[in-house]
């Protein structure tokens with residue numbers, strides 16, 4: 001699914017209004033009904049204090065208030081800056097609400113604050129949505145602070161008021177919601193970790209915008225969903241043999257960190273690679289051969305770390321380097337040798353990234369379409385400190401296109417930057433994956449996908465998606481706390497496509 005910016009979303013609304021056709025007020029009603037249904041399902045016994053400004057987000061709030069009242073649910077409506085310029089659909093919805101007997105509508109002007117809400121009431125924030133084009137100030141800002149100071153649950157409609165959908169919002173007054181009911185599609189601002197305290201849990205509500213618009217619109221960002229995965233996925237031929245699925249080499253491990261080599265080798269085997277070889281320190285041979293008997297093993301002349309490769313690399317269709325290798329100068333020298341002698345894409349993680357951050361000019365030696373998988377700290381060590389998450393993904397895109405590599409910025413919504421200038425946010429995975437060895441599994445998996453002939457961008461997107469999916473399956477069995485990286489390997493599954 002493409003991600004759209006605020007002006008594209010406005011265009012999508014207008015497209016739907018003309019294409020369906022549907023009037024703007026009826027589209028608002030459809031959005032309000034979707035919110036009412038969600039709210040009723042989640043909070044069937046609560047009362048609601050609904051805060052509205054006078055634009056279309058406020059119009060949504062008024063329509064939700066009316067729909068809840070019609071179900072005999074207690075609702076209070078507060079209109080903030082009632083004297084401000086009202087949108088047409090806000091005005092229509094205000095008339096409709098006033099026509100309901102017993103409608104409790106309170107207009108708030110500068111300096112008048114509402115009484116504290118009933119402790120069991122839920123606050124609905126329908127102050128401002130995607131129309132925001134400047135920081136919230138003045139009385140509206142004071143109302144935002146008033147809402148944030150209450151201990152009541154807050155549901156934001158479309159966007160938490162004050163939160164920009166496309167850019168960094170800074171430290172101006174912004175609603176801190178427990179839930180955000182956003183319309184039709186994720187917004188960039190609802191994917192950024194720095195905004196997590198504002199959006200809470202995000203629920204995308206289908207308001208029936210015309211799907212045809214999405215096929216015509218250009219977007220820099222996309223979500224990795226099953227349909228995207230399916231568009232890359234290569235079905236296996238009945239007569240295929242192991243030679244069709246590449247030979248992956250995993251260079252990993254050091255004394256005390258052989259687990260990293262085991263995890264990435266096993267994940268590489270589960271990726272579907274035809275053959276997998278693990279290059280490990282001499283003393284690690286028994287560990288690998290016992291725990292991953294399906295893999296072959298090359299041993300380093302050094303017993304405890306990786307220093308030398310004495311065989312030609314060109315017979316390997318993909319190489320993954322870094323899990324648990326350490327950063328000893330001999331390992332660094334080997335890495336430089338590989339950069340200079342291997343021309344196919346590499347997958348680099350963990351200590352390989354630490355080595356790169358100590359030798360930044362080597363970034364320019366990376367074979368085209370190599371894949372690096374930094375977490376935010378590793379990313380800063382490689383490319384400098386960023387002041388916020390929006391800046392970080394922009395830098396990732398710039399560096400991916402400058403260095404002609406794929407950058408996988410790991411996090412809750414892992415971001416994949418491609419050299420073509422496109423960015424993908426992953427939709428699978430959970431906080432249980434924040435555990436040692438999880439990254440090693442990802443490295444092995446992506447290396448194995450590359451070895452099978454998937455392009456670097458495809459391997460990165462599929463690998464990250466499958467890795468998260470395995471995490472979700474592991475969390476369903478063990479819970480987020482008890483799951484460990486080895487469970488990700490066990491739970492790796494390719495989705496079934498009809």
Ligand SMILES: NC(=O)C1=CN([C@@H]2O[C@H](COP(=O)(O)OP(=O)(O)OC[C@H]3O[C@@H](n4cnc5c(N)ncnc54)[C@H](O)[C@@H]3O)[C@@H](O)[C@H]2O)[C@@H](O)CC1
Nearest residue numbers: 013028031055056057128129130131132133134135136158
């Ligand atoms: N047909 C449509 O366009 C639909 C729109 N919908 C709702 O409409 C919202 C967008 O509505 P609007 O474009 O009217 O915008 P908003 O309701 O988000 O904001 C209203 C107006 O406030 C002003 N404003 C901007 N920044 C401000 C600030 N910091 N402080 C105070 N005022 C500020 C602007 O003039 C803006 O147009 C969406 O978020 C969604 O909730 C939904 O009803 C679905 C259908």
Ligand SMILES: [K+]
Nearest residue numbers: 125128159161
């Ligand atoms: K809002």
